[in-house]
Amino acid sequence: VALESAASVFTVESVPESVGPGESGTIGLAFEPPRLESFEALLRIRSDDAASPLVEVSVTGRGFTVGRIEVPAALEFPDVCEGTGELRRLKVRSTGTADLVLERIGFAEGSAPEFGFLTSTRTPVTVPAGKELLIT
Incomplete structure (x- = not known):
């Protein structure tokens, strides 16, 4: 079993040692695309079959982009005197290969009511890939 491809996005993970008469076997392939693009390869299977010693199978896959947060x-806030306030900024970074869409920004149920936002938390909001959003 051999895999011919211009890019190394396909790999042969497993091959049966032998396949008996009337049986079938499974060849395990993995696909790990690094970017948004279509990929193709040719899987060549050599055997002792006199009628078809070489079988070729076209392998295709399409990578897609991912938003990551x-x-x-x-x-953490420092000790704060009562009646005063302290600000902290939360940096939300989009580290994926696609824009990150924030669908909800808010405090979990049961959070202390003394915490609040100064900036807009209106959603959805899109953070472009490689960029960041500051929430105060």
Whole structure:
């Protein structure tokens, strides 16, 4: 079994050692595209079949882009005197290969009511790939 491809996005993961008469076997292939693009390869299977010693199978796949979010694990405030306030900014980073769409921004149920937002949390909001959004 051999895989012929201009890009190394397809790999042969498993091949049966032998396939008996009247049986079938499974060849495991993996596809890991690095970007939004169509890819193709040719899978060549050589066997001891006298009628078809070489079989070729066209393999195709299309990669797509992914939105990924990166935020700090915690946002900590210092001790604050009562009646005053302290600001912190949350940096939301789009680290994927596609724009990140934030569908909801808000505090979880049961969060202390003393926390609030100064900037708009209107959604949906799109953060372009490689960019960031600051929320105060």
